[in-house]
Amino acid sequence: MATILVDLDGTLLPLDAWNPVFAEICKAIAERAGAPPDEVWRRAREKNLILMRRLDWRAFDWQQLFDAVAEELGAGRAPSVLEVLDKHLPRFRPTDGALEALRELRAMGHRVEIATNGHASYQLPVIRRLGLDEIVDGVRTSDAYRCPKTCPQYFQDADLMVGDNPIFDVYFPKRFGLLAIFYGDWEREAAEHSRRLAISIDAVRPDHVVKNLKELPDAVRRVLALR
Template identity: 30%
Template sequence: MVDWSSLETVFLDMDGTLLDLHFDNHFWLEHLPARYAEHYDLHPQEAKDRLIPMIMAERGSLNWYCTDYWSERLSLDITGLKAEVGDRIGYRPHVTDFLDALRASGLRSVIVTNCHPAPLALKLRRTGLEARVDDIVSSHQLGKPKEDPEFWQDLQGLAPYRAETTLMVDDSFPVLESARSAGIAQCLAVLAPDSQQQARARHPEIPCIHHFDEILPALRKRSPLPSGR
C-alpha cells in the first residue's frame, strides 16, 4: 500500500486525516446555521437554506477554507464561533501512534493543510499537534488551495521536497488527484474522516485506508534514515 523504503517526506493533510472532521462538519452544517439564524432572526431551516448553497458554491476554492472571507461575507466572527464548539476538536483513531512511528522512522513529516491560520491556531492549541510533526504549511500562505495543480510547485518554496520520494495522505480525492498530477510519487486516501459518518467508497486508482493502524506495522518495520538526511 505504501513503499516506505522509497520515502523521505510524508505530507499530511490535517482535517479529516489527522483530526476528526466531525468538528468542521458540525460547525458548518449545524453550529454556524444556528448562530446565523439567531443573528439574523431566521428560522433555523431558512438559515440552512441560505447558507449551505452559499458555502457549497465556493467548494474547491481558497474562499471555501478562508475564515476571513466568511467572516466578512456573513458579518459574523467565524473564528470566535468555531471556538464555541472547540471541545469537538480531536484526533482520529491511531493518529498519535502513527505520528510517533513516523518520527521514529526518521521520515520528515509536514502538515500541508487548507485550513486558515486562525482556526489552525485554535486546533493546535487544542491538540498540541505541532509538536508531533516537523513543519506545518497552510495553503493560505501560498494563496491557492491544494486542489490547484500549481500549489505543489509553489510548496517547494516553503517545504522543499523531491516528488519521487514523497507520500501525500489526505481525505480529499480532488487534492490527491492534484498531487498525483504534480508528480507526487505516492498518495494515500483516508476513507473515514468523520467519526460520526460512514466511510466513503474507495477511490478506483488511489490506495485507501480507514485508519492508520492499517499501515502502522509496515511503517514500524522501516529502518530509520541515516542522520543528516
C-alpha cells in the first residue's frame, strides 16, 4: 500500500478558519501602533511572501512575522499567536468530507500523514482539535525538516501528495517523484500561485483533480492504479 500525504490548511481545514485569529492579532497591533489593521496584515503578508519566494520555512512562523511588524510600527511585541489561536479553536471545523476520506484511505490499507508548511506549535493544536490525530499515522511540518514542502527529505518514503496549493502540493512533490492530487480549481489556482511565487508551472499538471474531499478515496484508487 501507499504512503499518502494530505495538506492541512486549505484542504483538511478551510483556510478561512484562521481569519479570526489573524484579525484579532492585527487589531491588537494596530491599536497600539495607531495604524489600520489592514496595514498590519499587509506587512505581515509581505514578509510571508518574501520568505516563501526564498522557499524559507520561516515564512510560516506567524509569531515571528507579527512580532517583526509590531516592532516596525513601534507597537512592541505582537500578542501570542498560540493564545489567540486557543481562544478561536472551538470554532474550527474540518472541511466537509475530510474525516470520512481519511478514515477510508486508512481502511484501504494506506499510511496517511498530514503534511503542512505550518509549524508544529501552531498546527498540532489544530490537528488535535479537529480529531485528526486519531485517524492519521503521522504529521510532517516544515520546522521539523527546516524546509517547507520544497525539499526531497520532506517527501521521503511518500508516494502521493494531496492538497490545494499548486506549488507546494503538486509542483514540488512531482519534482521529487510523487503522484499528486489537487483539491480545488486547478487552472485558477495554478495561475495565481505561479504569479505570487514567481515559479513557472506551465509544464506541470496534477495526476487528478477533486472538487470535494468525498471524491478523494476514489481518486486515490485511480491514480495509484496508473503507477
